[in-house]
Amino acid sequence: MCEGRSPAVPFPEELHRLEEVERSLEQALDEAEAAVERIDREYREEKRYMSQYRGEIDPHEMFQNELALRQIDGSGAFAVKERNRLARLKEAPYFARVDFRADGEEVAAHYIGPFAFRHENELLICDWRSPVAGLFYDCEVGPAGYDAPVGRVEGALTRKRQFKIRGGEMEYALETSDNIRDDVLQRELSRTSDEKMKSIIATIQREQNRIIRSERTGTMIIQGVAGSGKTSIALHRLAFLLYRHKDTLSAGNVAILSPNKVFGDYISNVLPELGEEPICDLSFQDIARIQLEGVIGFEPDRDPLETDDRAWAERARFKSTLEFVGLLDRYLEGLTGRVLRDADCVLGSFTAGAELLKSRFEAYGKFPVKRRLQMIADDLHSRFSSDRELGDEAPGARTVLKGLSGLLSVKNTLALYRDFYRWLGRPELLDLPDRKTLEWADVYPFLYLHDAFEGLKSGSAVRHLVVDEMQDYTPVQYAVLNRLFRCDKTILGDFGQSINPNRLSTLEDLRQIYCGARYISLNKSYRSTYEIIRFSARLQGVHALEPVARHGDEPQVFRCCGRRAEAARIGALIHRFEGSGYASLGVIAKTNRDARALYELLGRRPGVRLLTPESGSFSNGVMVTSVQMSKGLEFDEVIVAGADRAAYATEYDRGLLYVACTRAMHRLSLTCRGEPSALLRPGVPPTAG
Numbered sequence: 001m002c003e004g005r006s007p008a009v010p011f012p013e014e015l016h017r018l019e020e021v022e023r024s025l026e027q028a029l030d031e032a033e034a035a036v037e038r039i040d041r042e043y044r045e046e047k048r049y050m051s052q053y054r055g056e057i058d059p060h061e062m063f064q065n066e067l068a069l070r071q072i073d074g075s076g077a078f079a080v081k082e083r084n085r086l087a088r089l090k091e092a093p094y095f096a097r098v099d100f101r102a103d104g105e106e107v108a109a110h111y112i113g114p115f116a117f118r119h120e121n122e123l124l125i126c127d128w129r130s131p132v133a134g135l136f137y138d139c140e141v142g143p144a145g146y147d148a149p150v151g152r153v154e155g156a157l158t159r160k161r162q163f164k165i166r167g168g169e170m171e172y173a174l175e176t177s178d179n180i181r182d183d184v185l186q187r188e189l190s191r192t193s194d195e196k197m198k199s200i201i202a203t204i205q206r207e208q209n210r211i212i213r214s215e216r217t218g219t220m221i222i223q224g225v226a227g228s229g230k231t232s233i234a235l236h237r238l239a240f241l242l243y244r245h246k247d248t249l250s251a252g253n254v255a256i257l258s259p260n261k262v263f264g265d266y267i268s269n270v271l272p273e274l275g276e277e278p279i280c281d282l283s284f285q286d287i288a289r290i291q292l293e294g295v296i297g298f299e300p301d302r303d304p305l306e307t308d309d310r311a312w313a314e315r316a317r318f319k320s321t322l323e324f325v326g327l328l329d330r331y332l333e334g335l336t337g338r339v340l341r342d343a344d345c346v347l348g349s350f351t352a353g354a355e356l357l358k359s360r361f362e363a364y365g366k367f368p369v370k371r372r373l374q375m376i377a378d379d380l381h382s383r384f385s386s387d388r389e390l391g392d393e394a395p396g397a398r399t400v401l402k403g404l405s406g407l408l409s410v411k412n413t414l415a416l417y418r419d420f421y422r423w424l425g426r427p428e429l430l431d432l433p434d435r436k437t438l439e440w441a442d443v444y445p446f447l448y449l450h451d452a453f454e455g456l457k458s459g460s461a462v463r464h465l466v467v468d469e470m471q472d473y474t475p476v477q478y479a480v481l482n483r484l485f486r487c488d489k490t491i492l493g494d495f496g497q498s499i500n501p502n503r504l505s506t507l508e509d510l511r512q513i514y515c516g517a518r519y520i521s522l523n524k525s526y527r528s529t530y531e532i533i534r535f536s537a538r539l540q541g542v543h544a545l546e547p548v549a550r551h552g553d554e555p556q557v558f559r560c561c562g563r564r565a566e567a568a569r570i571g572a573l574i575h576r577f578e579g580s581g582y583a584s585l586g587v588i589a590k591t592n593r594d595a596r597a598l599y600e601l602l603g604r605r606p607g608v609r610l611l612t613p614e615s616g617s618f619s620n621g622v623m624v625t626s627v628q629m630s631k632g633l634e635f636d637e638v639i640v641a642g643a644d645r646a647a648y649a650t651e652y653d654r655g656l657l658y659v660a661c662t663r664a665m666h667r668l669s670l671t672c673r674g675e676p677s678a679l680l681r682p683g684v685p686p687t688a689g
């Protein structure tokens with residue numbers, strides 16, 4: 001056997017190359033460390049000088065020193081980033097090699113890793129987002145090509161290898177053949193979960209790569225089954241866009257709209273892992289809070305599964321459709337007549353006739369009412385000033401504005417919003433918890449009208465927005481979003497995971513809202529074992545759900561006699577988990593209230609955490625939570641608690657069970673206190689409701 005050859009790494013030259021690259025990385029890392037220390041020293045010296053001679057330095061020199069300090073600070077941040085990247089590369093410098101012979105040229109080997117690494121003028125590692133790296137994801141050995149900035153490069157791919165390097169050690173190396181990609185993917189998918197979502201650059205699949213590297217501008221809608229990698233793809237796409245447009249796009253220009261803080265925390269590592277700055281993570285609540293500050297308060301959304309207030313549910317449903325946005329638009333079409341009284345504006349000896357005011361008001365129709373008044377006031381002020389008779393002082397713009405405001409029959413957005421329901425003939429659909437508070441379903445319709453009446457706060461630098469869990473949001477929320485973020489969007493989710501009975505909008509509605517958008521559907525599921533996916537697909541009747549053939553235990557249903565027996569069973573399953581080598585276990589109850597009760601029943605067992613809408617972070621270990629909170633997350637093992645006939649009976653319950661079951665990567669159990677849910681038996685129709 002050749003020196004250094006091991007069964008897992010049958011190519012000794014790769015071990016030698018790795019050693020060489022590591023030596024270069026070591027050297028570069030030492031230099032980067034020295035640069036960080038030098039800059040740090042310079043910074044401290046500059047600061048010391050400034051504080052020592054503060055009284056003696058003239059203001060001009062002080063200003064120069066402050067500028068210098070800021071510059072050192074900037075270089076320091078850059079040096080630290082560079083050092084961190086090199087340190088990361090040292091752990092796992094690359095994961096693939098492609099040998100490519102461009103037509104008329106020699107074969108060149110390209111090693112692909114998380115970032116590019118150049119040493120002594122030689123490019124030792126290519127960034128996974130570089131054009132040449134596209135060969136790895138898109139092509140097999142044979143004729144191949146890639147799109148470079150200079151145009152298409154044609155040639156032949158002569159070799160393709162994949163590596164797993166961890167802690168600087170090569171664990172395995174494989175030469176490509178048709179099933180190799182699957183083999184590496186299988187190994188990756190079989191690992192235990194991590195506390196945070198991980199990058200998937202070494203195993204991005206072809207259909208995923210097409211989305212990630214898409215150069216087409218415009219909005220994209222991705223409908224993908226549970227575990228198809230939608231969130232991963234969206235984050236990798238952002239990293240790709242930031243790389244491709246690095247001169248014009250920075251982390252401050254992209255944002256992700258996610259359902260809650262726990263999810264935001266869960267995905268927060270992917271971009272930094274890919275060498276990009278963390279990005280802004282927003283929720284619809286955050287946006288509402290910013291827009292409504294000082295205007296009106298609002299209640300958080302209620303859990304529809306924990307209330308039987310039918311009138312409330314009816315109000316929420318009514319406001320959740322595309323038709324509702326149509327009604328708001330129709331109401332706004334006649335806005336002038338609704339808010340402006342048919343009267344002249346008389347200010348002393350100056351008068352503006354009702355007709356003139358109306359026509360001006362309509363001419364400025366694309367602006368909010370309040371802004372239109374301001375513009376008309378400015379116009380009238382100039383007109384009055386030029387028309388004035390000798391001796392008559394023209395009213396100032398503020399006086400004119402006051403006079404015009406007196407002609408408004410509606411004084412604020414709340415009055416307008418109330419008027420909308422009167423116009424509809426359905427005043428009962430607006431129910432304020434108190435005088436200055438909206439219920440959640442009213443927040444976005446209110447903002448839609450607020451935009452027309454006062455205008456929304458703008459100024460967002462966001463140039464690409466990712467919207468995750470698209471099925472959770474209503475058309476009016478999208479309508480407001482489109483006004484606030486007039487940029488390209490990547491909108492992703494799974495309408496098969498709709499779990500709110502009061503959201504009536506559909507995927508077709510969404511496609512209608514974004515009618516020019518590119519639409520992609522993903523059916524292959526990567527998260528769970530074949531057995532879990534088959535079980536979940538049967539449950540939901542999702543025939544398109546295509547598993548990756550990775551096997552594990554069949555899901556088990558445990559029937560217990562009552563609550564205590566169920567808690568004891570869950571306790572035993574937790575015990576089994578603790579000895580299993582798995583890292584995370586999700587115990588998923590139907591509602592947040594059920595989750596809390598179960599947590600108490602389990603006796604606040606050490607190491608068991610309760611995850612609620614108020615929680616801010618995700619961690620490994622045992623988590624007791626609700627279906628709603630578990631969305632988007634994943635666990636090595638899942639126990640769906642309380643999977644009883646009565647608890648899961650309707651079509652919506654089916655969606656809930658589907659979401660809960662598809663959170664499991666490797667093992668799934670369901671426990672119930674009596675008869676298991678009939679939905680678990682294929683072919684059983686759900687109870688109506």
Ligand SMILES: Nc1ncnc2c1ncn2[C@@H]1O[C@H](COP(=O)(O)OP(=O)(O)OP(=O)(O)O)[C@@H](O)[C@H]1O
Binds near residue numbers: 229634
């Ligand atoms: N190409 C891939 N290589 C390795 N792992 C992958 C790949 N694609 C997806 N995965 C893994 O599959 C799991 C599911 O991915 P992700 O959470 O992005 O899916 P999703 O479609 O957003 O899921 P859901 O809608 O169910 O929340 C993650 O563990 C992710 O790392």
